[in-house]
Amino acid sequence: MKIGILGAGQLGRMLALAGYPLDFDFVFLDPATEACAAPLGEHIHADYQDERALAEFCVAVDIATYEFENVPAKTAEFVAGRIPLLPAPVALTVGQDRLSEKQLFDKLKIPVPRYMPVATREALELAVKNVGLPAVLKTRRLGYDGKGQAVLRKPEDLDAAWGRLGGQPLILEAFVPFQRELSCLAVRGKGGEMRFYPVVENVHRDGILRVAIPQASDPLQAEAEDYARRVVEHLGYVGVLAFEFFVADGRLLANEIAPRVHNSGHWSIEGAVCSQFENHLRAIAGLPLGDTGLRGHSAMVNFIGDAPANEALAAIPGVHIHHYGKTPKPQRKVGHATVTAASAEELAQRVAIVSQLADSVGD
Known part of the structure; x- marks a missing residue:
């Protein structure tokens, strides 16, 4: 094929x-x-x-x-x-526009932060009155890895934010004082078979994902699967879909979906029985889906800007190196490491070492 x-x-x-x-x-x-x-x-x-x-x-x-x-x-x-x-174009239509996403979540009764669309400077003033401050002004389209966003903490921030982002469709979202960021990766086959990976706890810096750690038995797994299932079934989706959430006061608030394989699932190459990449291909090709269970303790560390030397990474037990063949560039994802270990404590130690190496050469 x-x-x-x-x-x-x-x-x-x-x-x-x-x-x-x-x-x-x-x-x-x-x-x-x-x-x-x-x-x-x-x-x-x-x-x-x-x-x-x-x-x-x-x-x-x-x-x-x-x-x-x-x-x-x-x-x-x-x-x-x-x-x-596959997935069908309707998934792109929703996933490309933050307002369409939020409206879909509302329709499916999935909790979201307060939000309002913004088309003019006057509309921004009204949105701030309704949504409140602090808030995040975002482009409705094309923004990723923290791009196309401005945090508004006081009324004096509006002019600068509008000067940088105005003139295109925007959305204002309430700032969420979250305790954690989680993502749920769902995969659905052509016949409706569906599987979920363990939810992943994500650590971002400057809007870019740095570390992703799958959770073996997170108390919010069932809630995340429920919300992801609602979206996937509504769209008649085939393939892997990632759903990103904020955790606030012990509950999930929907952030956004990505209708594709996702950075927070890269750990699955070595950390899951069947990776997100293989399962996406199985789904669109009409093959039975693979096991999404964990092989053990694992995590992913992104390489941003540049990657540590292979010699340093290879010296760390349980580290699997992935270079993307991309020219080093500030704020660019150029590779990642999957870190594996026999225990959670050992994993934390290895992730800290790899993260320190990544920070020493990256950004």
Whole structure:
């Protein structure tokens, strides 16, 4: 089977690495000249809205998927009109717009922070009155890893935030004094079979995920699965979907969904019986889903900006190194390590060592 992937970044790269043992081949469409997944398959180097290239892509593959949610909706519709595209384009439509996400969560009775759409400077004033301060002003589209956001703590912050973000569709969300950030990864097959990975506790800095640790028996696992199930079933979703939550006063508040494999699930390559990448491919190809259970104690540490030397990482027991083949650049995810251990205490020690190495060369 030939699988087409819209996008050829690190997620596409890891999908291909998981797919070759299953005898899948891959074709990527991506406008980037140095797309890091390109060496793992055929790379159609073209803009996402180049219909001639898209037609070539569709002829070359049996089914298609995407590795990031900002593929243009018209591109997804073009591909879906010719070959199976999974997840379906409706998931992109929702996942690309923070307002659409929040409205879907409201519809499905999933708790969310207070929010209001913002289109003008006057609308921002009104939103602040209704939502209150502190609050976070966000672009409705394209923002990721902390980009496209401004925290408003006092009325004097509005002018600067509007000056930086105004002129595009925005949303104001109440600032959540959360105790933890969790993500839940769900996978659903073509026949409706569904499995969930253990919820993951995430540690961010400067809006970028630094460490992700799956939780063996988190008290909020059932609640997270319930909310993820509502979204996945409503969308008729096929593949892996990540749902990010804030934990406030012991309950979950929905933050956002990512209709794709997700950074907080990279630990699953070595830490789960079947990784998120293999399970995504199994789902879209119509194969039975794999076991999402833990192999033991594990975590993921991101490499941001640059990666530590292999010699230093390889000297630490239980560390599995993943480079993405990307040129080092500030604030750029260039790789990660999966850290494994026999106990939670041993895992914490190893994560601290790897994190210190990552911080010493990164950002």
